[in-house]
Amino acid sequence: MYVDPKKMKAARDRRALTQEALASQARVNVRTIQRAESGHPIQAETLAEIAAVLGLPPSGLIVPGPVKEQEVLAAEADEGxxxxxxxxxxxxxxxxxxxxxxxxxxxxxxxxxxxxxxxxxxxxxxxxxxxxxxxxxxxxxxxxxxxxxxxxxxxxxxxxxxxxxxxxxxxxxxxxxxxxxxxxxxxxxxxxxxxxxxxxxxxxxxxxxxxxxxxxxxxxxxxxxxxLSEEDIPSSSGWPSTEVDGLKPAADDLDGDIPF
Known part of the structure; x- marks a missing residue:
């Protein structure tokens, strides 16, 4: 699985994590992080752990394009x-x-x-x-x-x-x-x-x-x-940039309280 080095480094910087800190939280060797940010492939399960630490879906760290997104889906399918x-x-x-x-x-x-x-x-x-x-x-x-x-x-x-x-x-x-x-x-x-x-x-x-x-x-x-119930993850091509930046819609757009 090939990671987009720019995406991964940007996500790591947003979390103020060094390569060593990310490796520790994801429970992988720091060399794995270094290889991923250098464009070398990593295993799908390793990608999932790294993405979880960075607060992104695995598809949010791979090289852009529908073909690469399909690689993630294919890898998950292979694992069952x-x-x-x-x-x-x-x-x-x-x-x-x-x-x-x-x-x-x-x-x-x-x-x-x-x-x-x-x-x-x-x-x-x-x-x-x-x-x-x-x-x-x-x-x-x-x-x-x-x-x-x-x-x-x-x-x-x-x-x-x-x-x-x-x-x-x-x-x-x-x-x-x-x-x-x-x-x-x-x-x-x-x-x-x-x-x-x-x-x-x-x-x-x-x-x-x-x-x-x-x-x-x-x-x-x-x-x-x-x-909590998981929602369907939108495709990267169909998702507004404001959500990627972590912004939420105005309060007036939200209605229908669902209490717990």
């Missing part, structure tokens, strides 16, 4: 309706991901037993305390810490829970992707709402899965129930 998740063993990495994610889901494919359930329970509770619901007025995403000590405590708790799970033959796997959704906001009555005419936005979605630890990666079905 599946997604690759990588093992994560760092509480800091989990926290950093949650701090930039609007939607989060957690699953478990490992068969629980009386022996493994205590470790599973601890990890799941530790993670779920950090998850934020985009439809919750009090705990809307992304995850935010107002105390450095609270953040460090959360990292330690995650690292402890991850190590315990791995001692029981399981591991936590994670992947990020870009979703195109209508982002709820707080309405005048205090509820989280969206509007019928509201423009969708590109957001980061994080998926976690606890599975048997047999390899560093697992492939799972893409079928997942996100907290």
């Amino acid at each position: 309706q599946t997604q690759v998740l990588k093992r994560v063993d760092s509480g800091e990495m989990i926290i950093a991901t949650l701090e930039r994610s609007l939607m989060v889901v957690l699953g478990c494919s490992a068969e629980p037993t009386a022996e493994t359930m205590p470790a599973l329970r601890t990890l799941i509770k530790t993670l779920e305390r950090l998850f934020r619901d985009p439809c919750d007025v009090e705990k809307s995403p992304p995850l935010t810490f107002y105390s450095l000590l609270d953040r460090l405590d959360a990292v330690v708790a995650l690292n402890t829970a991850l190590a315990d799970v791995e001692r029981n033959g399981m591991a936590l796997f994670m992947a990020t992707s870009t979703a195109y959704v209508k982002v709820p906001y707080r309405g005048e009555e205090g509820y989280m709402i969206t509007r019928t005419g509201q423009w969708p936005e590109y957001v980061t979605a994080a998926r976690f899965m606890i599975a048997e630890y047999q390899s560093e990666r697992i492939r799972v079905s893409k079928e997942v129930r996100w907290p």
Whole structure:
């Protein structure tokens, strides 16, 4: 998959990310970022992770033209309706991901037993305390810490829970992707709402899965129930430039509150 170096560098600059920072957040080698920005091909799953960090769909980073967009679609078709998740063993990495994610889901494919359930329970509770619901007025995403000590405590708790799970033959796997959704906001009555005419936005979605630890990666079905419904992503040729620049329509264009 060939990335457009100008698009990728511009997107990275907008996020104020160095190549090293982008590589860290996307969980790839910095050499991969350097190669992509030099015009060398990268794998489709790697492109998806990089695009998620940059807040764009994968097609938003490739060389312009319908032929290249078809390459992205073809690569996704070759993989089938599946997604690759990588093992994560760092509480800091989990926290950093949650701090930039609007939607989060957690699953478990490992068969629980009386022996493994205590470790599973601890990890799941530790993670779920950090998850934020985009439809919750009090705990809307992304995850935010107002105390450095609270953040460090959360990292330690995650690292402890991850190590315990791995001692029981399981591991936590994670992947990020870009979703195109209508982002709820707080309405005048205090509820989280969206509007019928509201423009969708590109957001980061994080998926976690606890599975048997047999390899560093697992492939799972893409079928997942996100907290918000995904909208159809428009083609690059048919999308107004104002949306690309992150602008929204005037308030008068939005009507039809949809409360949560």
